Amino acid sequence: MRRKTTPTNAARTVQLLAAVVLFTTGTGALAGCGSEQSGGSGNKVRATGQAPEAAARARRVADAWDGSKAAEAWRAGYHPMGEAVELPEGGFHDKADEHAYATQNFVLRGRLPAAPERDGRVTWASGGSLARPMLGARDAYGRFARSSSEGPHLTVTGARLGEMTLATSRGPATVPAWLFTLEGYDTPLKSVAVGPSKLPKPPIGPAAGSPSGELWELRSLVEVAGDGRSVTAIGNHGACDDGPAVHVLETDGSVVLSASIAGRRDGLCTAQLLGREVTVKLDRPVGDRVLLDAATGRPVPYGGPHGPSPSWS
Incomplete structure (x- = not known):
């Protein structure tokens, strides 16, 4: 089932050690603002729905992981x-x-x-x-x-x-x-005091042409709720939009998150790459399902204040 979510009421621009960085080549799409998704106000975002290309990509990621050797290795390993x-x-x-x-x-x-x-x-x-x-x-x-x-x-x-x-x-x-x-x-x-298991090789590569207006890589996972019914991740966005939006595709074996930019507006924009927390509600607890990023085709890494967890270092 596909669902979408909006930034949490407490959504904020995430202040990491380097909270704002200049765009690198290929990320300038945010500097020229469009209107793929209707804008909200404040921390609320009204998304018009997931782009068909992004939805199809999420399905391919789920199909590749579900029942794969990579998923089996992931579930058997120790991944902080x-x-x-x-x-x-x-x-x-x-x-x-x-x-x-x-x-x-x-x-x-x-x-x-x-x-x-x-x-x-x-x-x-x-x-x-x-x-x-x-x-x-x-x-x-x-x-x-x-x-x-x-x-x-x-x-x-x-x-x-x-x-x-x-x-x-x-x-x-x-x-x-x-x-x-x-x-x-x-x-x-x-x-x-112990090292993590080796990350399994993903059964699918990253999305071609990403990042794009329809699909962006998630920065990191913040937390999974205690009951497993929601996850919070950091999505990227720019200075001329309403922030990140995240859609979710749930299957028996995986939870695929697809991040995009909501409410991009016309006009001059400073070239910034910002991060904001987005909470995604699920139909059922994550359980032992693999939490995946549609853009990368990989598990979403946990990111603490000093960088990714040891599994991704």
Whole structure:
């Protein structure tokens, strides 16, 4: 069944580390504004319906994945779909520490353990487990600490092995984690200590001629609702439109998201590529179905504040 959705009431221009970038060659389609979809006002978008070419592409993606070896491998693997780093209980003490974390500015005072000579085990709440190679504390530290410049910083004084809960493509799982001691904090900062499964080769390539007015690649997945009945992703758009719109095609084996630009207007526009959260409601929970991007023909990557999840890094 095909459905469409509009940006959430709290939709906002997503402020990542680089929230606004200049268009690269091939993305200038947004600078000249058209009127494929009637515009709404504010955060509401009134889409006229999915373009036939985009709908056909979504169907081809679903047909290629459903029952494929790639889908089988995806369901059998460990693919993080949530934050690989968990903050100390209660969050950071002040704005300076929040800024240090956002800019990945850390100082290491102490020695970090090497990877244990054994595999770690990922255990799903729904049942089943999988052995995965362990990462050393230094590798896990590098996931969130990529700078040691002057200014506000956080200080790590050591690490020990523990566990954390993480969202994955197969639902929540308990995974091994390095628990980093932060100077001035009673509880640790946690970072996943096992590597993800290799992404399966997609059974279909990216859409020809994408991006276009009818089909754009999604930037990233933000979250799947706890009941699995909705997903939130970041769609791209420009400065002269009403924002991204996302249609969904649900099958027994997959959920295919097709992103487009809504309410493009005539006139001069600045060449910007913006992102906005869009929530898509589903007819039934995602479950073990593969969440796919129609434009790329690949699973939609989870994107945290410091980039994609380890599965896509």
